[in-house]
Amino acid sequence: MVKLSSSDGREFVVAKEVACQSVLIKNMLEDLGEDSDAPIPLPNVSGPVLEKVIEYATHHKDDAPPPPEDDSKNITKSSEDIEEWDKEFINVDQGTLFEIILAANYLDMKGLLDLGCKTVANMIKGKTVEEIRKTFNIVNDFTPEEEEQIRKENEWCEDR
Amino acid sequence: MPSKRAADSAPAGQAKRTAGRTAASVYRHYVSDNPFGIKPLGNMLFDSQPPARPHGLGAFAPLDDHLLLELLADSDAFGGPDGDRALCRLARASRAWYCLAYNDAVWRQRTIARFGGDFVFAGSWRNTFKRCVIVSRQRSAGRSISDDDGQDPPGLVRDAIIRVPGMFSDVIYTSWRCSSVPLEHLCGTAVDNIDRRSGLSMADFVREYTEPNRPVILTDVVTSWPAFGKWSMDYFVRNYGRKLFRAEAVDMAFEDYARYAAQAHEESPLYLFDKHFAEDSSLAADYTVPEFFAEDLFQVLGNRRPDYRWLIVGPARSGSTFHVDPNSTSAWNAVITGAKKWVMFPPEHIPPGVFPSADGSEVTSPVSLAEWFMNYYSELDQSPATRKHIECVCRAGEILYVPNGWWHCVMNLSESIAVTQNFVTSENLVNVLDFAEFRPEQVSGFCHGDLYTEFVDALRSQRPEVLEATQKRRAAKLRAANLDAAKARCTVSSSESFWSKLSAAPSADGDTVEADEAASGGSFLFSFE
Numbered sequence: 001m002v003k004l005s006s007s008d009g010r011e012f013v014v015a016k017e018v019a020c021q022s023v024l025i026k027n028m029l030e031d032l033g034e035d036s037d038a039p040i041p042l043p044n045v046s047g048p049v050l051e052k053v054i055e056y057a058t059h060h061k062d063d064a065p066p067p068p069e070d071d072s073k074n075i076t077k078s079s080e081d082i083e084e085w086d087k088e089f090i091n092v093d094q095g096t097l098f099e100i101i102l103a104a105n106y107l108d109m110k111g112l113l114d115l116g117c118k119t120v121a122n123m124i125k126g127k128t129v130e131e132i133r134k135t136f137n138i139v140n141d142f143t144p145e146e147e148e149q150i151r152k153e154n155e156w157c158e159d160r
Numbered sequence: 161m162p163s164k165r166a167a168d169s170a171p172a173g174q175a176k177r178t179a180g181r182t183a184a185s186v187y188r189h190y191v192s193d194n195p196f197g198i199k200p201l202g203n204m205l206f207d208s209q210p211p212a213r214p215h216g217l218g219a220f221a222p223l224d225d226h227l228l229l230e231l232l233a234d235s236d237a238f239g240g241p242d243g244d245r246a247l248c249r250l251a252r253a254s255r256a257w258y259c260l261a262y263n264d265a266v267w268r269q270r271t272i273a274r275f276g277g278d279f280v281f282a283g284s285w286r287n288t289f290k291r292c293v294i295v296s297r298q299r300s301a302g303r304s305i306s307d308d309d310g311q312d313p314p315g316l317v318r319d320a321i322i323r324v325p326g327m328f329s330d331v332i333y334t335s336w337r338c339s340s341v342p343l344e345h346l347c348g349t350a351v352d353n354i355d356r357r358s359g360l361s362m363a364d365f366v367r368e369y370t371e372p373n374r375p376v377i378l379t380d381v382v383t384s385w386p387a388f389g390k391w392s393m394d395y396f397v398r399n400y401g402r403k404l405f406r407a408e409a410v411d412m413a414f415e416d417y418a419r420y421a422a423q424a425h426e427e428s429p430l431y432l433f434d435k436h437f438a439e440d441s442s443l444a445a446d447y448t449v450p451e452f453f454a455e456d457l458f459q460v461l462g463n464r465r466p467d468y469r470w471l472i473v474g475p476a477r478s479g480s481t482f483h484v485d486p487n488s489t490s491a492w493n494a495v496i497t498g499a500k501k502w503v504m505f506p507p508e509h510i511p512p513g514v515f516p517s518a519d520g521s522e523v524t525s526p527v528s529l530a531e532w533f534m535n536y537y538s539e540l541d542q543s544p545a546t547r548k549h550i551e552c553v554c555r556a557g558e559i560l561y562v563p564n565g566w567w568h569c570v571m572n573l574s575e576s577i578a579v580t581q582n583f584v585t586s587e588n589l590v591n592v593l594d595f596a597e598f599r600p601e602q603v604s605g606f607c608h609g610d611l612y613t614e615f616v617d618a619l620r621s622q623r624p625e626v627l628e629a630t631q632k633r634r635a636a637k638l639r640a641a642n643l644d645a646a647k648a649r650c651t652v653s654s655s656e657s658f659w660s661k662l663s664a665a666p667s668a669d670g671d672t673v674e675a676d677e678a679a680s681g682g683s684f685l686f687s688f689e
Contacts, residue, residue: 094219105227114236121237124246129253138218138253146322150258153319154248156290157241159297 002029003039004054010047011039014054021057023108044106049099056089056112063111082118090119094136194336196259197323204328212326216256225260225331233266235273244293255324262286262319263332264426277410280310281420287318310419338427338530343476343573346533347501351542354502354552354560365452370587373563375504375550378450382494383557387446391496391577393418396473399442405434405471421475421575428528429478437471447579450559453492456583457592457626460618467605469581479529479571482514485562486604487611488595489582494559498576502552503537507565509548512539514567521602529571564588589630590637 002019004012019040020026028040042050082090090097101116124132133140142150204211214221220228231237238246251261267285275292282291294315312318343349358380360368369376382388401415407430412420417432424430438444449456458465466487479500484507485491493500505511513536515524526532541547553573554560562568584592596603596612603611619627 098219098222101227102222114234117231117234117237120231121234121243121246124250125238125242127246127249129249132249132253133218136218136220138257139215140253141212141216141255142258146255146324147252149320149322150252153317154252155317156294156315157244157248 003037004050005039005041006045006047006050007043008047010050012050012054014058015061018054018057018061021060021109021111022053025107042107045103046099049096049103052089052092052096052100053103053107053109053112056115057109059085059089060111082115086115090115193323194333195321195323196262196327196332197325198259198327198329198332198336200333201328201330207326207328209326211328212254212256212259212324213328216254218254225329228260229263229266229331232261232263233269235270238270239273241293256327258322258324259327259329259332262321265335268426268430272410277404277407277412277416279420280416281423282312282316282318283423284319287316291316334531335427338528338534339425339477341530341534343501343571346530346537347571347573348537348551349501349553349573352552353544353547354550356558360452362451366587369561369563370452370585373506373565375563375566376561377552377554378452378559378561379557381450381559382447382496385447385494385496387496387579388557390446393421393473393497393575393577396577400440403440405432405437405473407432407434417473421473421478424475424477427477427530429475431478431480432471432473434471435467435469438469443471447494449581450492452561453490453581453583453585455585456581457586457589457619457623458489458584458615460622461615464608464614465606466582466603466611468583469579472578472580473576474572475575476572477530480569481529481532482511482525482567482569483523484520484565484567485582487582487606488564488588488591489584490564490588491562491580491582492559493554493562493570493578493580495554495556496577496579497556498578499553499555499573500576500578501571501573502550502554502560503540503569504550504562505548505567507567509567511549511567511569512536519599519602521599529569532569533571564591586626586630589626590633593630593634 001013002016002025004014004019004025006012016029020029025040032038032040045053090100092100097116097119101113101120104112104116123135127135132138140147199207217223217228223231232247232250235243237243247261247266250257252258264285267289271279271285271289271292274289275296279288279292280295282288291313294313298313355369355374355376356379357376358378360378365376368374396414397418402413404411405414405417407417410430412432417430420430421432456468458468468489472493503511510516513525513532516522517524526535540549540551552560593612593616596615600610600612608614616627
């Protein structure tokens with residue numbers, strides 16, 4: 001078992017195989033050695049977010065490791081093929097979603113990061129520019145001339 | 161996990177003018193404005209412009225630029241036309257998103273993921289991607305379109321890059337700087353401390369370079385090749401324009417690659433490295449393997465031998481980051497046109513900024529060659545008495561010998577065409593067999609199972625005398641290594657060794673030393689000066 005401590009001082013005890021879904025933690029454990037009883041500090045991850053991360057890692061602990069990336073095959077998986085459990089899991093408020101993405105990046109957990117990124121991409125796709133701004137609280141700071149120029153340069157993708 | 165950048169500790173873009181203009185300070189002053197107006201992060205502290213990121217990125221603001229760019233380049237998340245629209249609408253949302261979504265490295269990844277090597281480069285990767293989409297749309301609509309002349313198709317609106325205030329980013333700025341700093345300021349192009357020789361006999365070469373494992377440039381070899389004076393970008397475009405050549409992860413028609421190379425202005429330009437070129441008999445006839453490198457024991461494997469010869473073509477700024485050549489082979493590299501800057505380190509001296517893993521299978525180093533030069537080149541010890549490395553600029557008509565095990569990086573200073581081959585001589589066979597036997601998982605370019613077994617079998621039937629001599633040397637080397645290890649493990653204390661007693665420090669009167677043997681009943685008496 002491994003002890004993890006979040007930025008707000010909460011401690012979580014998890015099975016080693018669950019914790020080692022994080023390459024960062026896996027490397028730390030290898031460096032620290034087996035005997036150390038001290039909790040691993042994760043100052044970049046808050047308690048609630050770490051709880052979610054552990055939930056994900058626990059569910060996925062028996063997953064086969066992903067196949068090595070093969071550039072030459074140009075396989076592009078659609079962002080629609082997210083498994084049901086993951087869809088439910090990632091159905092959180094926007095703030096938590098971004099915190100999960102940041103945590104997955106920090107902890108080096110590719111599967112969780114990919115899930116977060118696909119989810120965000122799905123939130124952007126299909127929306128108009130104004131809808132995107134509203135959804136993510138983005139302020140339009142272009143001048144009208146800038147806006148028009150950039151619109152023209154991007155008409156190409158609006159044809160179906 | 162893609163490699164992250166070394167921290168850029170160089171000064172902010174608004175460099176103060178100083179009186180002394182060294183080469184280093186000149187290149188810092190050159191630091192040109194990024195066309196989007198993006199400045200290094202530190203500028204945010206004293207720039208009067210309010211920063212664009214907080215309100216421009218909204219909920220995305222906590223994510224760093226590295227992560228945001230990775231997200232945008234993700235072909236799974238933003239694949240297909242839906243993904244194109246998502247990125248382009250993001251670009252229209254705010255100035256901060258404009259800067260990120262227009263990042264050309266993102267569009268290079270998207271172009272290659274969607275179109276492979278089948279693209280007509282149009283000044284930037286974003287323009288290139290647009291062009292590919294428009295052309296493929298017109299083709300599927302059944303409209304015939306001749307795409308060979310590189311003209312812009314109707315409907316292509318090229319980007320007019322807009323300078324926006326308030327964007328500060330080390331990630332984007334560093335990449336920009338690496339793509340634009342003049343190479344003559346970056347790479348020490350005047351530094352050259354390699355031997356240059358001509359008129360060497362085979363015996364000379366073996367004695368002075370092969371046996372001591374030292375690099376050298378030969379100046380009288382390539383100049384007599386048919387390729388020299390004949391090969392040029394134009395020659396290849398005219399005669400092999402539609403033939404496919406390998407450029408990193410894609411195959412491209414030479415004409416398309418040449419068009420790209422003429423326009424590329426990025427940090428790490430796409431590099432053409434093709435191992436099949438000599439299957440064309442005309443190209444193969446245009447060069448001859450020099451006699452110094454004619455012995456090549458991998459030949460015993462016939463066409464099952466590991467990959468060993470490449471045509472190398474690339475624009476200025478393209479090149480190879482630090483590495484050791486595969487399978488412990490040696491190499492020669494002949495420059496037909498252009499010029500290449502080399503920095504080389506002997507096997508036991510790892511270059512600064514380069515961090516191989518314990519078994520040598522992975523090497524961590526800065527993301528790009530330009531970044532290595534920017535951050536580590538000035539750390540090199542240039543004092544002739546103590547320096548460990550060799551640097552040179554290898555020019556058209558010259559051929560460089562890279563002995564096995566030497567670390568090297570190569571930067572093309574101008575558009576270059578070169579040929580290279582890797583080979584095994586009886587001198588480096590020991591290392592090659594050691595590598596193949598003890599690190600089979602790192603063997604490269606050989607797809608037929610176990611290289612060691614097959615190579616030894618082939619040598620036994622074709623070059624038995626070389627194999628026998630080499631296996632004897634390997635066994636002796638192993639014995640010597642084991643003996644050293646055993647000695648190191650032994651702790652012989654000075655009170656037990658007879659000889660250490662004899663060489664004990666002089667007694668108080670300074671002239672003579674009596675062996676303790678005398679004290680313990682022995683019969684020796686020695687006098688030491």
